[in-house]
Amino acid sequence: MSAFRIVFISTAETADRWAQPLCEALPGDELHFDAGEVPASEVDVVLTAAPPPGALASFKRLKLIQSIWMGVETLVTDPTLPAEVPLARMIDPSMTRAMVESAAAHVLNAHLRLDDLARQQREERWKILRNPNADARTVGILGMGELGLAVAQTLRKLDFRVRGWSRGAKQIDGVESFSGEEGLPPFLSGSEILVVLLPQTEETVGMIDAKFLAHLPGGAVLINLARGGLVRDADLLAALDGGRLRHAVLDVFNLEPLPPGDRYWHHPHVTVTPHMAALTNPRTAAEFIAENLRRLRAGEPLRGLVDRKRGY
């Protein structure tokens, strides 16, 4: 089997983190971290995340565009991306575990009201808060793909009541399932803590708006670990200011890095983290890439194949 000629192109990820894991996982292939080293027409595979605009347009004979991130919204919306080439997103088990850990931490913190306790500490106030046990607390998971499913399973192990919403109907053991547009209001109305894990697509951009937030029960906590573009910031801030939402945990933003002076930074009911709830791990991601290249050679179905119309 001949070696693949592979080019790594990214404005966001750097060779210093990726070169060694990729070289080790792809010993028989030809890897380039400088796209200028090879004619675009002789490249078989592009590994990419946030490529410079138009950078992939000239790759005419690609067999695969493999995203090194799970989120592919910048790729599918790039009109210069070669249309006929298969596009695969990353499914990195280590990244999934990181997401599970972040979600579990933020859900437990919301459940135990550790944000209120931090406020009490700053005020030197000793006041016991009585919380129900997790088996009397309902967590909603918006988006039941790989990540949503993994988060649901762990929250079940922690005894939480878990409900999930997905575009199409799903049946998942121990999870109350809702789907479709008509399933969204009843799903939201019972979600005391809402974990957002949807991909950003044409359909989901801006979906977390005033109307959406009004369906949540009073005092709910929103945890967005997916994409900032899902949220209409003015609506979310209004819901927090008005006290309808008790707290928001935001790992992702419409503009990243979150600009200095942004209201989220100092809002008393917002936790800001720098888009790190689930980082891709180059070592395990390289294993995923090696497996997909093996499948490509063998003519087997690729993993993480993106439906460009659907957007993920």
Next chain:
Amino acid sequence: MSAFRIVFISTAETADRWAQPLCEALPGDELHFDAGEVPASEVDVVLTAAPPPGALASFKRLKLIQSIWMGVETLVTDPTLPAEVPLARMIDPSMTRAMVESAAAHVLNAHLRLDDLARQQREERWKILRNPNADARTVGILGMGELGLAVAQTLRKLDFRVRGWSRGAKQIDGVESFSGEEGLPPFLSGSEILVVLLPQTEETVGMIDAKFLAHLPGGAVLINLARGGLVRDADLLAALDGGRLRHAVLDVFNLEPLPPGDRYWHHPHVTVTPHMAALTNPRTAAEFIAENLRRLRAGEPLRGLVDRKRGY
């Protein structure tokens, strides 16, 4: 079977939370919330937590002193407590679940360095912190009784590496076990996050001192959800000030409520919560009491029986 005459005596717990659950769980017994209503010599069972000093001395014909708290250090060290009467501590499954939830939250927060991220947020600093997955993080549990075991099992489900220390040797599936005085230094030296769940006894008072803390790896996080008396505060503060410990989560203190102005309140590397990691739930506690009274009547072994010499 004749009814038990039961008196509820506590300076810390009140009838308004306990009367209804107890009445419902003990329909055939005679319950008094005012000890003056019945002659002490005619009382069969005392339910108590933090009784006034000497208050139990006159109860000569008791069949059982049932603590309504898990921690019995104030009872076993009270020289006026009738010596021949069996003393049982509370084992409340709802309280155990609460402890598991608190421990899981604080361990995940320490693991993900959410305290550092909160600091970054206050400074408007966008900086990604790279954390290992839980399967590369070792959590030590000091004290492997009912609570320690339950916490260990849940941390295993979250993929953490778990090690436990107990006075006597134990074997627990998936947990690296250490025991005895000679087992303590090697146990501590590998505990990146240490959860303290020991009872307070003559042996454990003040055990978390400078020498103990020096065995922990640099940058460790201490989570004390057990009893404040285990800690020598000056030593803990020195370890935090010197940077040997990265953070401490303290739910319990030598003096409670924690006095205004105490250094812990405003220490940048200390999380203070008001002794609420695991509150007894009167409803489930009443069920435990009903079961112990059934055993008492039937002459079966009581649950939670305290070895007064051992102290728990």
